[in-house]
Amino acid sequence: QVQLVESGGGLVQAGDSLRLSCAASGRTSRSYRMGWFRQAPGKEREFVSAIRWSDGNSYYADSVKGRFTFSRDNAKNTVYLQMNSLKPEDTAVYYCSAGRDIGLNYEIGSYDSWGQGTQVTVSS
DSSP: OEEEEEEOOEEEETTOOEEEEEEEEESOOTTEEEEEEEEOTTSOOEEEEEEETTTOOEEEOTTTTTTEEEEEEGGGTEEEEEEOSOOGGGOEEEEEEEEESOSOTTOGGGOOEEOOOEEEEEEO
């Protein structure tokens, strides 16, 4: 299994930027896919973005497309979620995830490793 540690959350104002990091260790593999999900209070966990380790192709939820960028650093086994033009509705706990590159990238069940989560709060 893969161990994931997120960092970079915080409290910002609407329009600001944040960069989340997720360091992976353990049984990492270039055949894996990484994902970011978020969960706001009282809501279900939802897909934000995914990236394939093998070729760096990334995918985004419509709500963040054009504002968020998912990237990877193979040498550091770390992925990053650059979040720009943040909105109050982006407020949530953000979770990093990892799983084999099969199945649908926006489904929670496609990932078998999860980080502890990092809080992002955007004030208006």
